[in-house]
Amino acid sequence: xxxxxxxxxxxxxxxxxxxxxxxxxxxxxxxxxxxxxxxxxxxxxxxxxxxxxxxxxxxxxxxxxxxxxxxxxxxxxxxxxxxxxxxxxxxxxxxxxxxxxxxxxxxxxxxxxxxxxxxxxxxxxxxxxxxxxxxxxxxxxxxxxxxxxxxxxxxxxxxxxxxxxxxxxxxxxxxxxxxxxxxxxxxxxxxxxxxxxxxxxxxxxxxxxxxxxxxxxxxxxxxxxxxxxxxxxxxxxxxxxxxxxxxxxxxxxxxxxxxxxxxxxxxxxxxxxxxxxxxxxxxxxxxxxxxxxx
Amino acid sequence: xxxxxxxxxxxxxxxxxxxxxxxxxxxxxxxxxxxxxxxxxxxxxxxxxxxxxxxxxxxxxxxxxxxxxxxxxxxxxxxxxxxxxxxxxxxxxxxxxxxxxxxxxxxxxxxxxxxxxxxxxxxxxxxxxxxxxxxxxxxxxxxxxxxxxxxxxxxxxxxxxxxxxxxxxxxxxxxxxxxxxxxxxxxxxxxxxxxxxxxxxxxxxxxxxxxxxxxxxxxxxxxxxxxxxxxxxxxxxxxxxxxxxxxxxxxxxxxxxxxxx
Amino acid sequence: xxxxxxxxxxxxxxxxxxxxxxxxxxxxxxxxxxxxxxxxxxxxxxxxxxxxxxxxxxxxxxxxxxxxxxxxxxxxxxxxxxxxxxxxxxxxxxxxxxxxxxxxxxxxxxxxxxxxxxxxxxxxxxxxxxxxxxxxxxxxxxxxxxxxxxxxxxxxxxxxxxxxxxxxxxxxxxxxxxxxxxxxxxxxxxxxxxxxxxxxxxxxxxxxxxxxxxxxxxxxxxxxxxxxxxxxxxxxxxxxxxxxxxxxxxxxxxxxxxxxxxxxxxxxxxxxxxxxxxxxxxxxxxxxxxxxxxxxxxxxxxxxxxxxxxxxxxxxxxxxxxxxxxxxxxxxxxxxxxxxxxxxxxxxxxxxxxxxxxx
Numbered sequence: 001x002x003x004x005x006x007x008x009x010x011x012x013x014x015x016x017x018x019x020x021x022x023x024x025x026x027x028x029x030x031x032x033x034x035x036x037x038x039x040x041x042x043x044x045x046x047x048x049x050x051x052x053x054x055x056x057x058x059x060x061x062x063x064x065x066x067x068x069x070x071x072x073x074x075x076x077x078x079x080x081x082x083x084x085x086x087x088x089x090x091x092x093x094x095x096x097x098x099x100x101x102x103x104x105x106x107x108x109x110x111x112x113x114x115x116x117x118x119x120x121x122x123x124x125x126x127x128x129x130x131x132x133x134x135x136x137x138x139x140x141x142x143x144x145x146x147x148x149x150x151x152x153x154x155x156x157x158x159x160x161x162x163x164x165x166x167x168x169x170x171x172x173x174x175x176x177x178x179x180x181x182x183x184x185x186x187x188x189x190x191x192x193x194x195x196x197x198x199x200x201x202x203x204x205x206x207x208x209x210x211x212x213x214x215x216x217x218x219x220x221x222x223x224x225x226x227x228x229x230x231x232x233x234x235x236x237x238x239x240x241x242x243x244x245x246x247x248x249x250x251x252x253x254x255x256x257x258x259x260x261x262x263x264x265x266x267x268x269x270x271x272x273x274x275x276x277x278x279x280x281x282x283x284x285x286x287x288x289x290x291x292x293x294x
Numbered sequence: 295x296x297x298x299x300x301x302x303x304x305x306x307x308x309x310x311x312x313x314x315x316x317x318x319x320x321x322x323x324x325x326x327x328x329x330x331x332x333x334x335x336x337x338x339x340x341x342x343x344x345x346x347x348x349x350x351x352x353x354x355x356x357x358x359x360x361x362x363x364x365x366x367x368x369x370x371x372x373x374x375x376x377x378x379x380x381x382x383x384x385x386x387x388x389x390x391x392x393x394x395x396x397x398x399x400x401x402x403x404x405x406x407x408x409x410x411x412x413x414x415x416x417x418x419x420x421x422x423x424x425x426x427x428x429x430x431x432x433x434x435x436x437x438x439x440x441x442x443x444x445x446x447x448x449x450x451x452x453x454x455x456x457x458x459x460x461x462x463x464x465x466x467x468x469x470x471x472x473x474x475x476x477x478x479x480x481x482x483x484x485x486x487x488x489x490x491x492x493x494x495x496x497x498x499x500x501x502x503x504x505x506x507x508x509x510x511x512x513x514x515x516x517x518x519x520x521x522x523x524x525x526x527x528x529x530x531x532x533x534x535x536x537x538x539x540x541x542x543x544x545x546x547x548x549x550x551x552x553x554x555x
Numbered sequence: 556x557x558x559x560x561x562x563x564x565x566x567x568x569x570x571x572x573x574x575x576x577x578x579x580x581x582x583x584x585x586x587x588x589x590x591x592x593x594x595x596x597x598x599x600x601x602x603x604x605x606x607x608x609x610x611x612x613x614x615x616x617x618x619x620x621x622x623x624x625x626x627x628x629x630x631x632x633x634x635x636x637x638x639x640x641x642x643x644x645x646x647x648x649x650x651x652x653x654x655x656x657x658x659x660x661x662x663x664x665x666x667x668x669x670x671x672x673x674x675x676x677x678x679x680x681x682x683x684x685x686x687x688x689x690x691x692x693x694x695x696x697x698x699x700x701x702x703x704x705x706x707x708x709x710x711x712x713x714x715x716x717x718x719x720x721x722x723x724x725x726x727x728x729x730x731x732x733x734x735x736x737x738x739x740x741x742x743x744x745x746x747x748x749x750x751x752x753x754x755x756x757x758x759x760x761x762x763x764x765x766x767x768x769x770x771x772x773x774x775x776x777x778x779x780x781x782x783x784x785x786x787x788x789x790x791x792x793x794x795x796x797x798x799x800x801x802x803x804x805x806x807x808x809x810x811x812x813x814x815x816x817x818x819x820x821x822x823x824x825x826x827x828x829x830x831x832x833x834x835x836x837x838x839x840x841x842x843x844x845x846x847x848x849x850x851x852x853x854x855x856x857x858x859x860x861x862x863x864x865x866x867x868x869x870x871x872x873x874x875x876x877x878x879x880x881x882x883x884x885x886x887x888x889x890x891x892x893x894x895x896x897x898x899x900x901x902x903x904x905x906x907x908x909x910x911x912x913x914x
Contacts, residue, residue: 035698083886089698090627094828095885097629101821102878105871158412161419168405168416175403178365180391180420180472218817229702263725267713270706277703278691 005133007255013139015247016146017204021224022243023153024197026236030170031190033089034081035225035233037096040217041103042195045072046202047212048111051118058121066199073195077188085183100218107214115213120206142204149200150240153193166190170236223247223269230276232283241285246273318343318476318507319364319395322374325531326359333359334370335531339524341476346498346508348522350515350551356531357511358400361480365397366390378475391420396474400481402465406454410445413453413464414438417471430473437504438467441497459490466497470506477501478509483517495521515548527551574900579753581898582839583746586611589843590742600850601738605806607846608741611839612748612802614826616795618838619752620788621827623761625768626696629820630704633711634685634793636815638677638800640715640722643729643810645673651731658719670735674744674801681797682790689789693782708815715812728811736805744802748795752835755791760784768833818874825881831891836898844892848880849873 025039046065053061076099084095119125124138157163162185168176169186177183201220206212224243231242249272253265276284317340326334334356341347351357363370364377366387375382377395391397404413418431439446442463448456453464462482469477479498483491495517502508512518519525520542527535535551542548593604617631644652644659645668652664668676692703716725723729736744755761764784804810822845830841858867884891 035701080882080886087885087889090701091885091889093627093698093701094824095882097821098825098878098881098885101818102875102882105875105878108871109869109875161415164408164412164415165419167408167412171405171407172403174367174387175399175405176416177387178367178391178397178399179416179468180388181416182388183386226702226706229699233698263717264713267710267717270710270713273706274691274703274710277695277699277706281695281699 006135007252009135009139009143010255011248011251013136013142014251015244016143017201017220018223018227018247018250019240019244020146020149020197020201020204021220022228022231022239023150023236024194024201025221025224026228026233026239027153027166027190027197028194029228029233029239030236031166031173031187032081032085032092034092034096035089035229036076036081036194037093037221037225038076038100038103039096039194039198039224040215040219040221041100041107042069042072042076042198043202043205043217043220044103044107044212044214045069046199047206047216048107048116050120050202050206051116051210051212054120055118061120062203065202066196069197069199069202070192070195073191073198074188077191082184082187085187100221104214104218111214113214115211117211119210120203122207122210124207138204138207145200145204149197153197156193162186162189223250226273230273230280230284232285235283235285238283238285242283245284315343316379317341318345318378319509320374320376321360321364322372324360324363324370324372324375326356326363326368326370328359328368333531334363337526337528337531337533339526339533341507341509342523343475344502344505344507346502346510346522348518348525349509349511349528350513350518350525351528352513355528357528358480359531360528361397361399361478361509361511364390364478365395367397388420391472394473394475395478396420396469396472396476397478398465398469398480398482400484402462402482404453404456404461404464404468406452408453409450410453410456410464411449413468414445414449414471417468420472420474434471434473438470441470441500442467442493457490459486459493462486462490462494463497466494470501474506476507476509478511480511481513482510483512483514491517515551516542516545519548569900577900578836578897579750582749582753582836585843586746586749586839587742589847590738594738599854603846603850603853605738605741607842608738608745609799609802609806610823610826610846611745611799611842613796613799614823614830614838614842615745615748615752615835616792616797616799617823617827618792618832618835619755619795620785620792622833622835622838623756623764623768623788624785625765625833626785627701628704628789628792629701629824630706630708631792631796631823632815632820633688633704633708634681634796635800635803635819636708636711636715636812637684638681638797639804639810639815640729640800641677641680641797642670642673642801642804643732644722645676646670646733646735646804647729647731648733655727655729655731656719656723659722660720663721670733670805671740674736674798677797677801678794681800682794685793685796686786686790689786689793693785693789708820712812712815722812725812728809730809732804732808732810734805734808736802741802741806744798748798749835749839751791751795752838755788756835760787764788821874822877825877829881829884829891831893831895833890833895834893834897837891837893837895840893841891845877845880848877852876 021039025036028034028036046069049065049068050061053064080095080099081092084092124141126137127134128137157167165176165181165186166189168179169181169183173183205220223246227243227246228239229242231240231245232238246269250265250269253268254262257265319341321340322338324334324337325332337360339347349357349360359368362368364375364382366382366385366389372383377390377393380393382390405416421431444460445464445467453461456464466479466482482494486494498508498510499521510518510522519537520539522539525537526533527537537547537551590604593600613631613635616634617628620628644663645666649664649667652659688707692700692707695703715722764781767781826841826845827838828841829845830839831837852868852873855866855868856870856872858865888894
């Protein structure tokens with residue numbers, strides 16, 4: 001029973017990480033129709049900042065990671081994607097794929113191909129005993145952090161004027177512009193928020209692993225993107241839930257698959273992804289006859 | 295030479311009321327082409343301050359393309375295309391919207407997932423930076439909700455749940471919240487019930503009475519010609535005829551105008 | 556379109572068959588020419604040439620699906636991996652297999668075929684897997700199709716990584732693949748694959764598929780069974796990609812599942828997109844341009860003597876530059892270098908061919 005609870009909390013925490021990644025990707029997709037494959041390299045940039053600066057000053061490291069995440073996201077927007085705004089979603093995806101590979105090599109050139117290590121927030125790696133259940137403190141912190149960010153983004157989208165404009169632009173960019181919504185501003189704000197969320201993902205993952213390499217962000221982005229697609233990229237809530245489901249599935253398969261087929265857990269997740277896409281091509285949580293936009 | 299109504303209550307009009315006022319919208323030789331296909335082939339017209347001008351014509355005559363070009367949503371070419379003396383050519387749709395030009399596009403396009411009140415708040419985006427401040431905004435909100443009382447009842451509801459006629463009212467209300475000096479409507483009566491059409495036309499008349507110029511694109515020829523100071527008939531991308539309010543009763547002329555004879 | 560152009564320019568029209576023949580003669584000729592020149596340049600050029608021919612087959616395979624269906628696939632390396640696997644298992648000597656893959660299925664352990672037959676088997680296996688996968692996936696389009704094909708690649712890679720019944724333990728590679736195809740035979744196979752792609756693109760099935768390419772929502776309404784023709788394209792494309800995989804195993808001679816990764820996926824997609832996603836000519840031009848660029852950058856990375864100074868680039872700059880080129884091409888020329896057209900007969904005014912993108 002207690003191990004079940006532990007596994008559940010760990011799964012929720014894994015789900016929370018991918019839900020955050022899916023949120024960051026889904027926000028940008030909403031306004032730009034860009035499934036940003038290079039989202040991982042924003043995460044990686046923040047992770048490098050954390051690993052390098054943490055031994056010097058933890059507070060500075062956290063602030064720096066957030067600033068770097070936002071800056072890299074904005075840089076991507078202005079240097080690459082703002083030139084491609086009128087292109088198809090496929091073109092944008094290919095460009096982001098190219099950008100992802102390019103940035104990985106640049107990181108490799110700057111920081112080397114090997115991983116850098118530092119123990120970031122090692123205090124969080126301990127377990128706490130809560131009524132007989134040993135809980136990984138980091139799992140709890142991850143869940144809380146994800147919850148705070150999800151609520152924060154929700155409040156931003158519904159309570160602020162610019163958030164409302166982001167929603168309008170996601171629903172129908174052309175009409176939003178006719179109402180005076182500034183396209184450049186809305187896109188930049190969305191990128192900035194997605195960069196901030198990437199920094200949060202980087203924080204959780206660097207505490208977990210204590211290392212960062214050039215392709216650090218690829219895995220969470222891949223699963224976040226996959227989750228967002230199976231949840232329905234056209235609907236932010238669906239995307240977030242999709243990311244969560246992928247994380248939970250990965251974590252539970254890891255704990256429960258018998259050892260002889262455990263190595264195939266990722267294969268199972270991909271099989272699941274294919275099954276979901278084939279059975280629900282518009283996403284698990286699409287409201288049936290959702291408006292198809294390509 | 296058409297006559298412009300004078301509007302003494304508005305200071306900018308008072309200054310020019312003796313002479314012929316500058317048109318608020320001046321369109322000279324506008325052309326719009328998509329790829330190789332010409333949709334608008336040299337259209338010239340103007341809208342004076344506080345005036346209601348109509349454009350009618352069959353589907354595919356270039357009405358929507360004309361409006362979209364004015365609003366900056368599609369690229370057009372023109373000898374002159376000015377709104378309040380400033381050229382609209384090459385400007386972004388959001389810049390044009392923020393300069394006091396409000397377009398209610400065909401099919402109204404409200405944000406169905408957002409509440410009625412959020413839709414209205416989005417209308418206020420283009421109002422940004424106007425001098426009239428908070429009290430001005432409150433007054434505008436009040437005025438708009440009086441114009442469309444049904445919206446007040448449904449403020450908290452998702453806009454997608456409104457009927458077609460109510461959604462059209464919401465779209466017009468949303469545009470009015472930007473406090474435009476020119477309201478441009480693309481076929482507001484399309485797909486509405488006769489009662490809803492009456493409501494929409496009454497609202498348009500009220501907007502004009504309040505001093506806002508209106509450019510009304512319609513398929514309902516008779517009602518438009520009756521309401522507008524001038525109604526231009528568009529056919530195959532050109533203005534083929536211009537009618538005055540007196541022509542509204544001439545069924546034969548309207549039919550001819552419409553069918554393009 | 557074509558007729559009007561000629562009339563407007565008042566020129567004697569080139570017979571249609573000349574323009575038609577040129578769409579296959581140009582890629583074949585260019586490929587032959589580049590191979591002939593490169594094989595004479597240096598031994599390092601010959602090595603890169605081998606990889607170029609491999610990539611050409613892979614990218615032509617990819618383009619058979621992408622250029623005709625208009626749907627992006629991020630998963631074609633799955634078929635390349637399958638082709639490489641098939642080739643390796645069928646050509647590595649049995650005693651070698653015993654030592655590196657002790658748990659291999661008996662039937663795979665005992666199978667041994669001559670290299671050219673193995674290439675053929677690779678094509679069949681790749682085609683069959685693509686047919687089955689296509690039957691499941693081809694109703695999808697846009698981003699969903701991209702993610703689904705990518706998931707397929709990951710699935711195949713995961714299975715090949717961890718299944719000891721099909722290959723070595725995870726982290727180990729298959730070695731001992733005899734080198735039995737020289738550059739000449741690779742070139743012949745590559746030319747053959749271009750011909751296959753060309754003949755396919757002129758088939759009724761491919762024409763119907765292209766008719767649906769620009770407007771996915773319109774074609775089913777006009778009575779075209781898009782899904783069926785997409786599955787056909789996917790299967791042929793998977794078979795050709797698997798041939799590419801077989802050649803890759805031959806060329807690289809060390810095969811491991813982790814090699815079919817994002818970098819490799821990126822290289823093939825970059826080649827296709829830089830050349831132009833929507834034509835066979837684009838695929839061929841893209842592979843050649845990127846391969847030549849890669850070769851030159853490779854020389855620079857290892858330090859190149861240029862008139863007394865040694866120019867050298869940090870290692871890893873290859874992918875950075877290819878990535879930059881890809882992004883710049885997408886911004887300035889989204890149709891790729893060829894603009895998505897087939898090769899055009901150069902001696903006469905423009906011939907708009909059936910293969911070119913409708914615009």
